[in-house]
Amino acid sequence: MLQQAFKVSGRSAYPLIKWMEKWAESAAGSRKIDGHRMKTLKEMPGPTAVKFAWDLFARRGLSRLHEMQLEGVKRYGPMWKASFGPILTVHVAEPDLIEQVLRQEGHTPIRSEISSWKEYRKQESHGYGLLTAEGEEWQEVRSLLGKHMLLPKEVQAYDVPLNAVVDDLISKLRLLRRQHPRGLVPDIASEFYRFGLEGISSVLFESRIGCLDPVVPTETDRFIKSINTMFVMTLLTMAMPPWLRTLFPKPWDTFCQCWDYMFQFAKDHIDKRLIEEAEKLARGEKVEGRYLTYFLTRTGLPMKTVYSNITELLLAGVDTISCSLSWSLYELSRHPEVQASLREEVLSVMGDRRVPGAADVARMPLMKAVIKEILRLYPIIAANARVIADKDIHVGGYILPKNTLITLCHFATSRNATYFPNPDEFQPYRWLKRDKCYHPYASVPFGVGKRSCIGRRIAELEIYLALAQILMQFDIKPDPEGSGAAVKPMTRTLLVPETEINLRFIER
Numbered sequence: 001m002l003q004q005a006f007k008v009s010g011r012s013a014y015p016l017i018k019w020m021e022k023w024a025e026s027a028a029g030s031r032k033i034d035g036h037r038m039k040t041l042k043e044m045p046g047p048t049a050v051k052f053a054w055d056l057f058a059r060r061g062l063s064r065l066h067e068m069q070l071e072g073v074k075r076y077g078p079m080w081k082a083s084f085g086p087i088l089t090v091h092v093a094e095p096d097l098i099e100q101v102l103r104q105e106g107h108t109p110i111r112s113e114i115s116s117w118k119e120y121r122k123q124e125s126h127g128y129g130l131l132t133a134e135g136e137e138w139q140e141v142r143s144l145l146g147k148h149m150l151l152p153k154e155v156q157a158y159d160v161p162l163n164a165v166v167d168d169l170i171s172k173l174r175l176l177r178r179q180h181p182r183g184l185v186p187d188i189a190s191e192f193y194r195f196g197l198e199g200i201s202s203v204l205f206e207s208r209i210g211c212l213d214p215v216v217p218t219e220t221d222r223f224i225k226s227i228n229t230m231f232v233m234t235l236l237t238m239a240m241p242p243w244l245r246t247l248f249p250k251p252w253d254t255f256c257q258c259w260d261y262m263f264q265f266a267k268d269h270i271d272k273r274l275i276e277e278a279e280k281l282a283r284g285e286k287v288e289g290r291y292l293t294y295f296l297t298r299t300g301l302p303m304k305t306v307y308s309n310i311t312e313l314l315l316a317g318v319d320t321i322s323c324s325l326s327w328s329l330y331e332l333s334r335h336p337e338v339q340a341s342l343r344e345e346v347l348s349v350m351g352d353r354r355v356p357g358a359a360d361v362a363r364m365p366l367m368k369a370v371i372k373e374i375l376r377l378y379p380i381i382a383a384n385a386r387v388i389a390d391k392d393i394h395v396g397g398y399i400l401p402k403n404t405l406i407t408l409c410h411f412a413t414s415r416n417a418t419y420f421p422n423p424d425e426f427q428p429y430r431w432l433k434r435d436k437c438y439h440p441y442a443s444v445p446f447g448v449g450k451r452s453c454i455g456r457r458i459a460e461l462e463i464y465l466a467l468a469q470i471l472m473q474f475d476i477k478p479d480p481e482g483s484g485a486a487v488k489p490m491t492r493t494l495l496v497p498e499t500e501i502n503l504r505f506i507e508r
């Protein structure tokens with residue numbers, strides 16, 4: 001019709017109309033791809049800034065961010081926008097769409113440009129570690145550390161120091177259950193925090209720091225507390241516009257104090273190790289090491305970069321390990337039949353040996369399925385993020401302008417019944433069905449691609465070794481005098497248990 005109307009003196013004015021359409025679209029910010037009009041951010045649904053702020057601050061939203069993903073999907077569909085304090089973010093909550101985002105990330109992906117973690121480092125002139133660095137700086141350290149953290153052969157060698165830590169964990173659990181009249185280990189997560197810190201320290205420093213001693217050194221407990229408080233303050237400091245800090249300085253000040261302590265703690269341990277090495281050299285002894293600080297200090301990287309990377313690795317190895325193990329024992333205590341089968345698997349691989357190695361746990365399929373299922377139900381990073389800085393990208397029919405903060409809603413996808421039938425149930429056997437294949441982006445607890453978790457192999461090894469020995473030594477049961485009510489997860493930047501988990505350990 002339009003073409004007919006614009007036929008001027010026998011010549012078609014169609015190119016003119018096309019040009020006008022294109023002009024109108026670009027003025028409105030939209031484009032056509034393969035004949036389909038791409039929608040703009042303006043057209044994307046989502047709560048108003050006031051409604052979202054109300055949900056966050058008045059309805060305990062900061063600790064329910066994972067649940068708000070489920071509410072968001074119900075209300076708006078698989079993509080919606082929201083203003084997190086001063087930051088506009090687009091939520092993406094379908095595996096296909098998450099895949100679309102991650103496939104368009106560049107050579108050096110950016111997790112989040114707008115982070116209070118980065119601001120603190122800038123303010124205090126600290127370096128960036130792998131969690132916070134970007135661009136070529138990130139790439140350089142990633143390839144250096146990757147050689148020691150991602151190659152299976154390299155990682156397997158950590159089973160010896162990690163098993164020494166597991167031995168101490170078992171002794172500590174034994175001590176705690178004996179001290180309790182009902183054989184309980186109260187608040188199991190706090191023991192696993194200490195185990196996590198001791199484990200990552202053994203990998204980073206090849207030395208022990210006493211977290212599992214009967215009396216725990218105060219500085220290690222203070223380090224763990226600093227991590228916890230820093231995580232609580234992270235979301236708050238991001239959601240608060242900087243001008244609010246002059247009116248309410250406490251969150252930012254507390255956040256900075258926690259980081260100060262963590263950086264100092266890491267520096268003290270690195271310096272101590274370097275002094276020991278220097279003394280050895282002075283005595284004419286050979287210095288050799290199989291620990292990450294050793295490798296990193298020999299790369300020629302500035303010490304500022306070494307300090308920041310070790311600080312961030314220490315931090316990354318504590319809550320992640322603690323939560324995975326706490327949720328594992330929690331679910332296994334509530335599913336005694338799975339616990340019995342897993343124990344059987346461990347015992348059949350081990351025969352009459354008592355200490356499993358990396359090669360043993362590699363032959364335990366149910367063990368791997370249990371951890372996959374735990375991380376599906378309780379993805380420690382319930383929402384990850386990406387910023388694509390070099391170009392606009394197309395996702396789910398929308399154009400997302402470059403530098404948009406994109407929130408990847410992993411909790412929503414891994415609890416979606418379309419991808420995982422009975423999504424709220426602990427069903428580890430789902431991962432062992434030969435005829436079943438899950439969407440590769442539906443449950444990605446370690447992330448995907450170049451920027452995915454560099455500690456994955458170490459974490460998995462540590463968790464398998466600990467779980468195997470715990471099951472060989474103990475039957476795990478729920479607290480008989482507990483309410484029996486389910487422990488729910490809550491967001492504290494990471495997804496952690498909302499209440500204490502108390503478990504009964506019965507010696508075998």
Ligand code: HEM
Pocket residue numbers: 111130131132142200312313316317318320321324375380381384385444445446447448450451452453454455456458459
């Ligand atoms: C069950 C345990 C763990 C889980 C579920 C986990 C999960 C994750 C996730 C989801 C990311 C972000 C990936 C992305 O943005 O695509 C990440 C990044 C990272 N993780 Fe882990 N993690 C675990 C344990 C560890 C451990 C033990 C370490 C240290 C040894 C570690 C070190 C790191 C580092 C340094 C990064 C940043 C990587 C980079 O940006 O290049 N993680 N982790």
